[in-house]
Amino acid sequence: MRMSERSSWQPTAPLRATGNLFGFALDVFRALPRRPFQWREFLQQAWFLASVTIVPTALVAIPFGAVIALQVGGLIKQFGAQSFAGAAMVLAVVREAAPIATALLIAGAGGSAICADLGSRKIREELDAMRVLGIDPLHRLVVPRVLGAMFVAFFLNGLVSVVGVIGGYIFNVILQGGTPGAYLASFTALAQLPDLWAGEIKALVFGLIAGIVASYKGMNAGGGPKGVGDAVNQSVVITFMLLFFANFVMQAIYFQVVPPKGA
Amino acid sequence: MGVEIRVEGLTKSFGGQVIWRDVTLTLPSGEINVMLGPSGTGKSVFLKCLVGLLKPDRGHIYIESHDLATCGERELYEVRKLFGVLFQDGALFGSMNLYDNVAFPLREHTRRSESEIRSIVMEKIELVGLLGAERKLPGEISGGMRKRAGLARALVLDPQIMLFDEPDSGLDPVRTAYLNQLIVDLNQQTGATFLIVTHDINTARTVPDNIGLLYHRHLAMFGPREMCLCSEEPVVRQFLNAQRIGPIGMAEEKDADELAAEAASGAALPPLPPIPLQLEPSNGLPRYTQRPAGQWCLAHGVKPPPGSFQPNVSTAPGAAFAAERGRA
Numbered sequence: 001m002r003m004s005e006r007s008s009w010q011p012t013a014p015l016r017a018t019g020n021l022f023g024f025a026l027d028v029f030r031a032l033p034r035r036p037f038q039w040r041e042f043l044q045q046a047w048f049l050a051s052v053t054i055v056p057t058a059l060v061a062i063p064f065g066a067v068i069a070l071q072v073g074g075l076i077k078q079f080g081a082q083s084f085a086g087a088a089m090v091l092a093v094v095r096e097a098a099p100i101a102t103a104l105l106i107a108g109a110g111g112s113a114i115c116a117d118l119g120s121r122k123i124r125e126e127l128d129a130m131r132v133l134g135i136d137p138l139h140r141l142v143v144p145r146v147l148g149a150m151f152v153a154f155f156l157n158g159l160v161s162v163v164g165v166i167g168g169y170i171f172n173v174i175l176q177g178g179t180p181g182a183y184l185a186s187f188t189a190l191a192q193l194p195d196l197w198a199g200e201i202k203a204l205v206f207g208l209i210a211g212i213v214a215s216y217k218g219m220n221a222g223g224g225p226k227g228v229g230d231a232v233n234q235s236v237v238i239t240f241m242l243l244f245f246a247n248f249v250m251q252a253i254y255f256q257v258v259p260p261k262g263a
Numbered sequence: 264m265g266v267e268i269r270v271e272g273l274t275k276s277f278g279g280q281v282i283w284r285d286v287t288l289t290l291p292s293g294e295i296n297v298m299l300g301p302s303g304t305g306k307s308v309f310l311k312c313l314v315g316l317l318k319p320d321r322g323h324i325y326i327e328s329h330d331l332a333t334c335g336e337r338e339l340y341e342v343r344k345l346f347g348v349l350f351q352d353g354a355l356f357g358s359m360n361l362y363d364n365v366a367f368p369l370r371e372h373t374r375r376s377e378s379e380i381r382s383i384v385m386e387k388i389e390l391v392g393l394l395g396a397e398r399k400l401p402g403e404i405s406g407g408m409r410k411r412a413g414l415a416r417a418l419v420l421d422p423q424i425m426l427f428d429e430p431d432s433g434l435d436p437v438r439t440a441y442l443n444q445l446i447v448d449l450n451q452q453t454g455a456t457f458l459i460v461t462h463d464i465n466t467a468r469t470v471p472d473n474i475g476l477l478y479h480r481h482l483a484m485f486g487p488r489e490m491c492l493c494s495e496e497p498v499v500r501q502f503l504n505a506q507r508i509g510p511i512g513m514a515e516e517k518d519a520d521e522l523a524a525e526a527a528s529g530a531a532l533p534p535l536p537p538i539p540l541q542l543e544p545s546n547g548l549p550r551y552t553q554r555p556a557g558q559w560c561l562a563h564g565v566k567p568p569p570g571s572f573q574p575n576v577s578t579a580p581g582a583a584f585a586a587e588r589g590r591a
């Protein structure tokens with residue numbers, strides 16, 4: 001039905017889609033404080049998201065740390081500043097690599113699962129049935145999922161930071177022949193605590209965006225099983241674009257607000 | 264007791280394409296109504312407008328003191344507590360077993376204890392004949408069972424208005440007959456207002472008090488069953504008697520040339536078949552809103568087709584026509 005709704009493409013279509021997504025986000029915020037909060041659904045979803053993301057995240061984080069160690073290690077050797085290898089690693093992993101890896105996983109693994117789940121509920125008319133039974137699916141299903149995605153993203157970011165730094169250490173010290181003491185001692189030379197907070201805040205925002213986009217796409221899926229597949233695909237692509245853009249904006253703001261160490 | 268639904272000037276379109284316009288009708292309190300129409304005429308859209316899942320472009324839907332077409336989201340959720348809706352495939356929650364599905368509205372909307380919930384749920388499950396299957400997941404049972412479980416869930420909050428979206432699609436004739444009997448019995452017990460959206464002629468001829476027909480983007484007719492079954496209106500007649508001759512074509516309505524060719528070939532609609540008796544509740548007591556057979560025809564001076572209101576009238580479409588031919 002939705003297919004035939006738009007028989008001809010209109011130039012305002014992208015604007016309308018953006019507006020709808022934004023309107024959906026506002027609806028979610030409005031449903032956020034409504035009682036009773038769905039604890040059960042929240043815990044189930046958080047557990048589910050954690051179970052589909054933890055292992056891939058850890059596995060992604062190790063090569064991520066290693067590749068940064070490789071890049072930074074080589075570069076730093078040319079400058080003759082090997083003693084700062086650890087500092088550069090921590091900075092790169094905590095500030096950039098961890099939020100990016102989190103974003104990839106929360107959108108790719110978590111968001112796609114949320115979108116597929118809500119999409120199949122939509123085409124089976126479960127969402128309509130819920131509305132008719134007097135229950136708002138936004139409050140009952142979407143809010144717990146969005147909060148679950150944020151909650152899990154927060155911890156995933158911490159996980160990637162730790163695993164990435166450990167991976168970098170192993171690579172730098174064992175494979176590149178760096179000194180363990182210098183690596184550890186320079187940890188706090190460049191990085192500072194606000195870097196970690198900034199990374200965690202980013203992760204929360206990424207979880208929020210991924211949860212909202214996935215829910216929006218899922219709840220507006222149409223046209224049978226193929227529609228659900230399309231929705232999942234679009235949701236992952238849109239989330240990626242938004243996350244990388246949001247990452248850039250937040251990092252730019254961060255540099256304005258928090259001065260680099262020693263500056 | 265049931266609730267009256269008053270629909271005035273309702274119009275709905277999708278992206279410039281009108282589904283139907285200016286639909287005006289009143290579903291009288293406590294009566295059984297059937298909405299018919301060829302495939303793709305927006306019967307399900309009409310149903311979804313009635314529960315506020317879709318917003319009509321124009322018009323009003325009055326239920327008690329609310330206007331569903333204009334009211335806000337919060338009011339809408341309030342009004343929906345009056346409704347029980349049976350969706351086409353039951354629309355059960357796939358992650359819950361049948362028991363939890365039926366218990367869901369009670370757990371969400373009432374503060375009843377689990378033992379109270381259990382007795383209500385088991386009563387409804389027994390009513391639809393699903394005793395013993397309550398621990399199964401919706402994916403593990405047949406379409407007919409899903410439909411009946413959906414019905415149990417729709418009934419659990421004692422709705423004032425029951426809407427059925429094609430209750431007979433995908434069911435065998437025997438199960439359809441049982442389901443129709445169940446619908447009539449439920450109407451007798453609850454006194455709720457019923458609306459059945461279907462294109463099953465047997466159901467339309469025997470179950471309802473009123474029949475409506477959506478066709479060619481408008482409401483062609485809405486009125487008492489006997490009025491529609493006696494109607495000489497070509498569309499109503501063609502549809503209610505499942506004929507090929509008439510204005511409804513395979514794709515959509517026939518154009519003037521086709522109709523002229525049809526008239527030239529001498530094809531005419533067969534005489535109206537007799538009107539069957541209305542399906543009665545299984546305990547033999549009349550429903551609150553039930554009217555005596557032939558009352559409308561008598562009151563309006565319309566002569567029903569010969570053989571009407573006889574207990575042995577076949578309900579299968581076309582059968583009466585065949586009998587007529589045999590006699591001729």
